Every structure is written in C-alpha cells, then in structure tokens.
Amino acid sequence: MSQELDTAPASDTDQAKAPRIVVAPSPHLSEGSFTTRRMMLDVLVALSPPVAVSIWVFGWYAVVQLGICVISCLVAEAAFIAWRGRAFTLGDGSAAVTGVILALSLPWSTPWYVGFIASFVAIGIGKVVFGGLGQNLFNPAMVGRAFVMICFPAALGAAAYVLPGSPLSIVTQATPLTALKQGLVESSDVLSLLIGNTNGSLGETSAIACLLGGLYLCLRRTASWEIPAGTILSVAVISGAGYLISGSSFLHPLHHILGGALLFGAFFIATDPVSSPLTVKGKWFFGLGLGAIVMLLRLASGYPEGLMFAVLLMNAVTPLINRFTIPDPVGGPVPQRN
C-alpha cells in the first residue's frame, strides 16, 4: 500500500494524501474469509483423522502411498496447467485434496507406479481436460482410481489387501466386506470397524475417524450434510430391510454402514461440490441414490464394495438431477408476459 502512495502523482501538499475513490457496482462487501482455498484447506483438515488412523494401522505403507499420490497429483496439475498455458492453480489446494483422497482409497499394497498413474489420470482426464477445477463432471480421484482398478485388477482386487504371514497382523486378514461376503465374520467386530484396526483401503478403516472429519466438514458448511445423510439413510434402510426379511448376517446394517468405504466416501468423496448437485432437494436425491447403488453393487455384483462406481454413476446423473430440481422462487414462477 505504501508503494502505491509513493508512486501516486505528486500534487499540492493538501492533496497528496487524497484518497483514491473507485466506483464499482454493488454489492460493495464480500465475505472475504470464505474462499475456495479455505474450502480445500477445510477438506485437508477434515481428512487428518483418517490419515492419522491409516498411518497408525498401516504404518509406512500409508505414508509412502500418501507421498506418492499427493506429489504425483501436484506434479500432474503443474505439468498439465503449464502445457495448456493456463494460470497457475496449485494454490487452490484442490490437487492436494485429490491426492490425499486417492491415496486413502487405495490398498496398502498398491505398487508405486499404480498410484503415480492414477494421480495423472485423476488430474489429467478427471479434471484438466474438462477445463480445470469446477468444470469436471466426475470426481477426479474416483476417475483415477477407476482407471487403475480396470488396468491393474490384480493390484486392487480383494487379494491385494491380504498378505498371509505379514509381520503387520492386520493385513493377514481379509477386508471386512470380503469376509462378510464369504460369510466368515460374526457381527461382533463392530468395535474394530469403529476404531479402524481392520484391513481395507488406507483411509476407510475407521468409522470414527471418518465421522469426525465429516462432521467437521458439515459444520464448516464446506460439505453439505444432506449428501452423507441421504447415503447413510439409504444404506441403512436397504440393508435393514434385507436383514429383517432374510436374517442373513451379511445384511446387518451396521456392517454395511461402518464397513468398507461407505462413510469415507459419503463424507469426503460424494460431497465434492463440483460433481454433486446444487440444491437441497438435488443433494438428497444424490445421497439416497448413491446409497442405493452402493447396496446394489455390494449385493449383486462381483465386487465386495461398490462405492467408487456408485459415486461415478451419481456424478454422471448430477446434471440431470440439477435440471429436474430447479427450485421455484418464493412467490412462485415468473408469470409469462403476453
């Protein structure tokens, strides 16, 4: 500011400090503290409980995976942006968020090059080709993960999570949903699903960590609570109904809500504002639909978990949801002039 005063044209001593008055259209105030960057920082803060649990449970595997994905995402963003000659966008923090979410959605055993490729696909095909942050149709991290899941099925399949005889005892067991699908585990394991000392993708194991971070996001209004609420409600109703009808332990609602990537996905992935609907009604549709597709995939597909595909499917119908949930203004639609 002082610089501006120094370079101001010299004039009468009385006028030297005359303020510079600028005109602009109203409103003249803005909520300066609330920016896109702050939203991304909020997500990183909210991701810290799952990150901490993943490091506690998987140790160096988690640290290395996070490092690979975050650095690859940042490099990919910088490279693609430079290539397209666009303004520098690393500062908005969205690439780092994609990196952390991607890392936390991978198994501990994922080879380094898989994380690297997933990151480049996430940023390049998931985001930059659409025109960068805000323009993408799909959640970038899920685009990257889906790509490597199809290219490297062995590295991300159910078997990738398990290594018999490993010194890390947790990874000697199957993931809870796989075990459930095979009818191996009794419902007494809810406690470990809550705490997170169980096998699974890096960030999804602890329900408490996901709830903690998720509630923070909702309280900060960075995430819309309607989406996780809709997802959880839908999963609870479908699995609950199935449990009551069939009595199968595979359908116990607590396992479906607390196990697998459901809470992690509902709070951190589905709430990505860019790829989810705008209005309250639309967000409920999105959440309820997401939960329903997760249950459909878990019960009817070959995969033990269905969150990633469910998110991508709901992303694809988000423009339609937006179109069908245009709210009526207070006082009704604008009357047509004749």
Added chain:
Amino acid sequence: MSASPLSTTGPGTFPRGIHPPEAKELSASGKIEVLPTPKEVKIALLQHTGAPCEAIHKPRTEVEAGAMVGSSEAFVSAPVHSPIAGKTAKTCSVTLPNGRHVPAVPIKATGEQLEGDALFEEIFGGEWPTSGLERYSADEIRTATREAGIVGLGGAAFPTHVKFAVNPEKPIDTLLINGCECEPYLNADNRLMIEAPMPMISGTMLAARAIGAEQMVIAIEDNKPEAIAAARKAAEGSPVRIQPVKTKYPMGGEKQLIPAALGRIVPTGGLPLDVGVVVMNVGTATAVARAILRGKPLTHRVVSVSGRGIVSPKNILAPVGATYQELIDLADGLTPDAARVIAGGPMMGFALGELDTPITKGTSGIVVLTEAEVRERNETNCVRCGHCVDVCPLHLVPTRIALASRARNWDLAKRYHMMACMECGCCSYACPAGIPLVQLIRTGKASAPRA
C-alpha cells in the same frame, strides 16, 4: 411459513439471507446533527421513480423555504420544493449516483434561514396527535401527500401518493412500516425512531386512513433495541403494533419483510398490494405526518454518514440538494485509506465518482469503505458449492443464472427464473470464488429480450 392471505403475524424471520458485519456501532449513538445551511442547493427535478418535474420558476426568482420549484402533471411523479429561502438560477444538469443525468434547479441561499436546533424543532418538535385524525379524509391525505412531494425515503423513492391510490379490486388491510434498515452501517431510520418516534406514529395512522388499512405494524430489526423501546412508548394507546423482527439481510426487502412480519407471501412479479399490504419506510411515515398536520413539504431528511473511511461517522439532518461533499465535510472528511463512497448502503447502494453531487429524497446514507474492505478479489471457477443457493432469499440458483447470463444463454437463464431476482446481492457476498453473481444477473435482466 404460513402463506395465508389473511395472516396477521409472521415468524419474525425469513429463510436464508446473510449476516454481514452490521457495523452499526460506528454511528448508532450519534445524535442527529443539523447541517448548516449550504450557500447553494441543487434540487434535482427527478428524485423519484416516475416522470421528471419541470422547473416552475424563471431563473433569479426569490423563493421561500418550502416553496414548490418543480412539478409534473403525470400521476407517477412527485413535486420538488426548496428547503431554503433563496434565489433560483438557470437549470443545470447533475449526475445522480445511479448514473442518470437529470436537470436540477440551483437555489442560492439569501436572507434569514432557520438553522440548527430551531430547524430540528420545526421539523420534528411539537405535538403529534394520535387521536382526532378522523377529520382528515382519505382524499385530503392523498392530495396533501402528493403536494408535499413525498416519496419512499428507504431508497427506491417511489411516489407515496401512488401507493395511497385505492384499487377496489385489491383492498388493503395492513400498513406495514419498514424500520428494518438492514443495510450495514446505516442508522438514519434508527436515529429517527429514537429521537422523533411521535411523528412516525401519527404518520402511520394517517397513511392507514388513506389506504383504508385497519392493521398498522411497524417492523424493526432486533439490533435496534433503543428504537424498539422508543417506538413502543410512542405507540402506547394507539392501534399501531411494534413488531421486532430478526436482524438479517435483506430483512428490509418487501418480499422478506411481509412474510417475516405478517406471514404472507407476495407473488413473483406482484406487489405487496396483491396480499393486501402497503409497505412504507419510517421516514416516509414521518414526512406524511408533517405534510398533513403541519402542511409542510418534504425538504429535509436524515442521512447516515458512516463507514471506516469517514473520520467522524454521524447522522445528519440535511436539506435535499446539499452535496455529498458538504455532508462528508461535516463528518470531518474522508480518511486517507477511503476507497469507495456509496450512496445508500454497501449491499445495494451506488458508488459515487463525483462528491459534488446533490443528495436527493432517497439518499438514506453515505457509506465510505476503506481499501481493505473493497479489495478486489480474483475470480476463480465456480466450484458449484451452492453457497449462493444457500443464501438466496428468493430460493433461486444464482450461479446458474449468472453464468447463463454471461454466456447470453437467455433460455437457460429464464429456466432458472432470472426475472424473479431482486438483486439484493447476497449471492455475490457469499461466493467463495469471487464471482460477481448479482452483477451478471443484473446485466442479464437488462439485456435479455423481453418475451
């Protein structure tokens, strides 16, 4: 929210909206000061919504304080009067803050003028009856209101006598007096209610007679406890009800205040009279009382001069036609970091480029913001976070309308109800990507083909 057309009371608030820093404390306790009579005033011939006035006098005519100096035959118009005794000069042109160039009558002060406390007493002092008003017929009140040049003092400056015109198909049952002053910084209405509540009550009852309204409600935001107390005291024994409403922007908007205070919803594209309501500002009610009971025209108004860019924020009783510069000078001028001078409030007011402009009847405040407050934000892509949706008091989807307007995609903009927007600016205030949403929507409303 109940939407019954016969509802008489509301929940005291409306869904959504924003809470910008109120910043009322800068000038809330500043007793109204009287601007010394300027050497010259410039009376703009179009200060209201409607047809402009023609100058009545030839140049160099001596006029008394309160003499009519401009009038029009048109129904939607309001005459203008000289606030001072003086001599007219040749009609000149002034540029009002809204960008309109309008003719104005300059009047040079001559002879004895009423000044200071005596002027305040003349305008607000004395007895203001709340009984025996039956002797004024509705027609008399309407005519006197027009003759006195009264327009809405909240900012839009719509001629008040037009609101008083009775439409037999749409009977009015409620007069709602708007004492919200929901714009940050402003305290003109607040101080008026604290220091001169009696003429407001008389004026409310007179206006209600003119429109045949049985229910009279004065709605005041709950961040003005002093004004609520003063109004309650003044309204004792009268049929006027004082209703506190929640402090929230834009509570002072008709389409927010009517649901909040009365529980009725104005249809999109309609007017308050569609739900049996007429809304008037507290300053307007005061002016009506003065016109009917004292026979005096609207020549002065209270203006809040506030903001962090003003050295000594205060509330000033000023003659219409004094310049912004004169009012700012009485408040000890601008600070070195002043960056924007606004006619009205910071959410919907107009930025001024030239301070040597006369104030008009609709000038509710002069707010000066500092560089830190108006620092321009870099616009980034919309991340569809929906915060604009969460704050829009009309339940629109501002980002969709704004981006459609930018792309000149009028079909899309209309599918999202662009024309329902009232341009309150909540969306731009809340947008984390710094997108000028309401500005784009405003442009769209003006550019879209009408069909």
